[in-house]
Amino acid sequence: MAATPTAAQVRDPRSRSGATAEGRQRIRDRVTDALLHLQLLAVAVIVVFPLLWVVGSSFGPGGGLANAGPIPENATFDNYIELFTQTDYGRWYLNSLYVAVLNMAGSVVLSALCGWVFSRIRFRGRKPGMLGILVLQMFPSFLTAIAVYMLFLNFGLLDSLTGLALVSIAAALPYNTWLMKGYTDNLPASLDEAAALDGAGRLTIFRKIVLPLMRPMLTFVAITSFTMPWMDFILPRLLLQSSGKQTVAIGLFQLITDQYANDFTTFAAGAVVLAVPITILYIVLQRHLVTGAMAGAEKG
Template identity: 50%
Template sequence: MKTQPNSTTAAASKSPFGQLIKQKLLLFIIYAILIITAIAVLYPVIWIILGSFNPGDTINATTYLPESLTIKHYVNLFNTTNYLIWYKNTLFVAVMNMILSTVLVVSAAYAFSRFRFPGRKQGLMVMLVLQMFPSFMGMIAIYILLLQLNLLDNLWGLILVYAGGSIPFGTWLVKGYFDGLPRSLEEAAKIDGASHTTIFVRIMMPLSVPMFTFIAVNNFIGPWMDFIFARLVILSDRNKTLAIGLFEMITGRTNNDFTTFAAGAVLVAIPITLLFLMLQKYIIEGLKAGANKG
């Protein structure tokens, strides 16, 4: 025998008071998850920052309220290590990779989006397949290729590999954005006698600033703290990047200056943080554009 649902309970669940309780409970759960996530993210950041100002050579004794703070680790970083050379090398690689990668990605994406040529579909499929394999699978082949080109222990070897590796994913992303832009703008410009270069520079680029910024920032951050490939290619002290230099600072039996390492790690994060703060508007717009038109 089937029982009829309690009309009082059903009415209570549909009442404004019951809905308000559900909304408050859902809001509480969302805020709790966000707070826990923020603590998990910020805890190691605060810990490493305080560790860089903590006296001594270890950060294990670092507390949130240290008795004394010192900047001697930052002074030692510049006086006793080649940190400035590492920083200059890394900044050079990141900036040049950002410029070269953005040019290659945007040019390839525009060609695949707006032109029809033999091998277009095959080229897109090849780039799609290349994204399925982890990058370290080709490191031996890349090492041999750089050796033959005399680009080992050369910063340009890093730049060329980073730039080439960013093409498949970046091309698909930017191509999806270009596909979403109306072709009527280009057709009107062609009627007025504009060339493909003029259309790209004066029409497509201004409309694609958020996406270009997103690609440029990603290509800047990519090599900033890459360790595995840089460790494979860079052999001399004068070409070391930040990741290699900081790693060697705390490895080995005699290298245990963890507080100086913490100071170096804090300075590493400054350019990326400033870049995000200055360009966060365009980065967010680029993410939304890629999600909607990709």
């Protein structure tokens, strides 16, 4: 008679299948992680390589494309010295900085006010106004280039950096207003009501309660509003005529398109210096993008 196997010798089929399923899941997780890392690595290479190419080219000797590359031979600072001594780059830079700062300040103030008004105040024409803003932001600003040029010509604003900043503010205002309105809609109205019961007026509520809670979105608007005119080419090319009012985008464009000048390495040096203010602005303001505004408001 055959011996009966003990319980220790008998394996549970369900336990075996469960262990097999767990092992397969671990393999799938590892494959998924590997694919994600490969994808992120590919994206990083695609993004970082052009930056390395520009930075390396800015230190390359000579001015042609043959001397441009991510790892230059005989690296030199001559391109940066030439950029500030033999061109009007300093003036272009200050012009662009003036327009960008003015556009950033105006966009932040106007978009915060308009977003708050459309979100919190009920008035006649509110819905048609929001619909008009929604329609306006569907059209890129360069479609109105001819109309803007005629307006500037009639009002004597051609070749004016302040006028260029005003156009940039107006072009981005519909999008920024809709953005701020949507963000303000998610802020608790109970805070406004509590302040109103304490006797605070609308402007006091906006300045002391709503505006601090808008900080993350205001930071985003500030960064994008600074970047847009800083890199813009079409409107400055259309509205600015004298060489003393040119922006960086126009000046750098002339370095590589002029009949007697195709200095690509100096162009690369200018592009590197051009990125410095945006980088500093983002580093300074990035902490406000992740501020727990709502959590702090609810605790208060």
